[in-house]
Amino acid sequence: MVCMGNMDWEQLELNPRIIAAVKKANVKSAREILSLSGPDLQRLTHLSKSDVQHLHTAVAVSYRRHSPVTALQVHRGECPSLEPGHKLSLACPVLDALLRGGIPLSGITELAGESSAGKTQFGLQLCLSVQYPLAYGGLNSGAVYICTEDSFPIKRLRQLITQQARLRPELPHALIQSIRFSDNIYIEHAADLGALQACVSQRVPILLSRGLVRLVVVDSVAALFRSEFQADEGIERARHMLAFAATLHRLSHNYSTPVLCINQVTDVMDGPDPAHCNFGLVDNKVLPALGMAWANQVMVRLMLLRLPGCVGTGEQGGTSAPRRLEVVFAPHLPRASCLCGVWEEGVRGLPNRPRSVTNSVTKRLETTGELGLNDGDSSRECTLEESGHCRMAGLLPYFVLRHSIVKPICI
Secondary structure (H helix, E strand, C coil): CCCCEECCHCCCCCCCHHHHHHHHCCCCEEHHHHHHHHHHHHHCCCCCCHHHHHHHHHHHHHHHHCCCCCCHHHHCCHHHHHHCEEECCCCHHHHHHCCCCCCCCEEEEEEEEECCHHHHHHHHHHHHHCCCCHHHHHCCCEEEEEEECCCCHHHHHHHHHHCHHHHHHCCHHHHHCCHHHHHEEEECCCCCHHHHHHHHHHHHHHHHHHEEEEEEEEECHHHHHHHHCCCCHHHHHHHHHHHHHHHHHHHHHHHCCCEEECCCCEECCCCCCCCCCCCCCCCCCCCEEEEHHHHCCCEEEEEEEEECCCCCCCCCCCCEEEEEEEEEEEECCCCCCEEEEECCCEEEECCCCCCCCCCCHHHHHHHHHHCCCCCCCCCCCCCCCCCCCCCCCCCCCCCCCCCCCCCCCCC
């Protein structure tokens, strides 16, 4: 691989005549070659079209970090780094079923939602889940949590640690007691973009190279980019954003580390516009922040929506406001969603219809059509999953409470 600064042209497999023409044109770096079009290079070097094509190809091959992979190689299993392999569990069978095993180990996973939707709860739960052995859905390592908005919720983390036995009763109690969860979570606070970039490019690689962490959480990615740039500085903001995303991708790929970026949302003022890209969220009144420039850097996009109403776990009388976790896009997942809630022990998915919702409320929702049922139409506001938890017969196991009929105090 060559660097993008001054380079030795003799190391490239090129005709000496082409090298002489490049030197005569005073072109000194690979960046100059790759940034110029074919006709521009022809005018600058006075080479033929075929010579310029050979020059472009030779420079691009020398600069390429990794060899290209063909579909045949993937089919034959010759590229294990591209296989689905292990994923980081969310410590809940329902949520893991929605994501087909959990968070992928490569690429950026984004979780977007409004304030109080429960995004930070997911981040904290993953920081604990990553510390379990591979056999139990973890990565047997720690996590680094980068805060850009509020201070780190240390009290909530301690509460989650004490409740691990309730959240994961299937695990051996001795295993849970043997893990020192709080010792393996490294907390960073970034007050500006310079501090954030320094954190992910200098300190985080040290933790990853020493095997101390295998999870990076950024909470949130939008805060600094929204506060440090004005409306007319979109190009400059996009440039910093792409540099930040490139660093995260490099860390994820080099160390096989999942990266979770928590994102804010922005309101849709004029309603859905067919000419505008809504990232698949056609019916939503909010969209993830930072626009297309950031959306193109994300491999998996999840949306978390807090719904009206209240659901219970049936354990110790705990209740929670229902949330809907939705897969917006992912290369390995279909569009799907499930209900979940945030309780004292953590985040749990709801595989069946919550029993704590009263029959009178349910009947009213069904009769008024607020469950999304239309006369003569079998479509329901419920995403069917391949796991078969949701069926089109009888009462809906997953549903959306559109209007708050009963408003108990929920988490």
